Amino acid sequence: MSKRPYCIGEGLKKGAWTTEEDKKLISYIHDHGEGGWRDIPEKAGLKRCGKSCRLRWTNYLKPDIKRGEFSYEEEQIIIMLHASRGNKWSVIARHLPKRTDNEVKNYWNTHLKKRLIDDGIDPVTHKPLASSNPNPVEPMKFDFQKKSNQDEHSSQSSSTTPASLPLSSNLNSVKSKISSGETQIESGHVSCKKRFGRSSSTSRLLNKVAARASSIGNILSTSIEGTLRSPASSSGLPDSFSQSYEYMIDNKEDLGTSIDLNIPEYDFPQFLEQLINDDDENENIVGPEQDLLMSDFPSTFVDEDDILGDITSWSTYLLDHPNFMYESDQDSDEKNFL
DNA sequence: AACAGTCTCAACCGCCTCGAG
């Protein structure tokens, strides 16, 4: 073997990087490009291991890294993706242009996790905490605006307002199924233990749909009740996701400024229908007539790393099969979920 | 002003996967 270890050596420096070291690393990568991290320290004149150089570059020095406060849209994306994917920081970071996995991870651990707990939501399962909410079906409120309000109105906290959004029966049935343990959420991953009496491929797809059902439940219950700002300014939000906002905004006045929306009734099927109608004008749409289960579903629609793009597809399925979560689990030996 | 407690986040640690040899 000609390979040499790239992180072993005498007198390697650890700890915080100095400005001088940063300059050397930036200068070297500017001239020679990324890669070959094993050799970079020696060639750049740094007493660091290659791995340390790579981390310093990818997490801090890289020119296209966005730093500073996370926007509301970014926060919502993080929460939604965390609900469905768990601590997959690199996957989440891919949906947030110019954000690093390390930054997303830190932001989650220091800000979002605490706020979810404050609002009575388990940051691991994304379900209401049992101790704070005796009714597991009733969505808890996550107030996206609290952070900005805290400075100005520290004595006011809308999180004390009771959750006021009764979800439709369809969504409630899905959420209650999830809450009752028929789907199991482990370490933030939604893993549907309900076994469907179908072929392996369709079973996997159903479980994908189930996973998305839980995330849409979370995002809707939190987004509708929280304060949303116009999605038009958001960057990187897929169209279908933006449309869900637009629909809500079209139907609820002052959504962008109200904290407690107090929506008396929200018709989830109607929302999905609207979503589909909106999408009919676009390309690459799976219409209600298309059987998501039996077709060779294009892989682009079930890309696990692009779940936001799947909303149209699985919401269409939910509309057609509102009771899919109740389907028989007989005869299934399916073990490869998701 | 001094101290203690808390928070933040850059950096490190260690495990895993992939691919070169």
Place this chain on the structure above:
DNA sequence: TCTCGAGGCGGTTGAGACTGT
């Protein structure tokens, strides 16, 4: 086919900043 190192990733640490008393 096997070995092993590079690179990727998530978890954890700890120094410095911040806040409260």
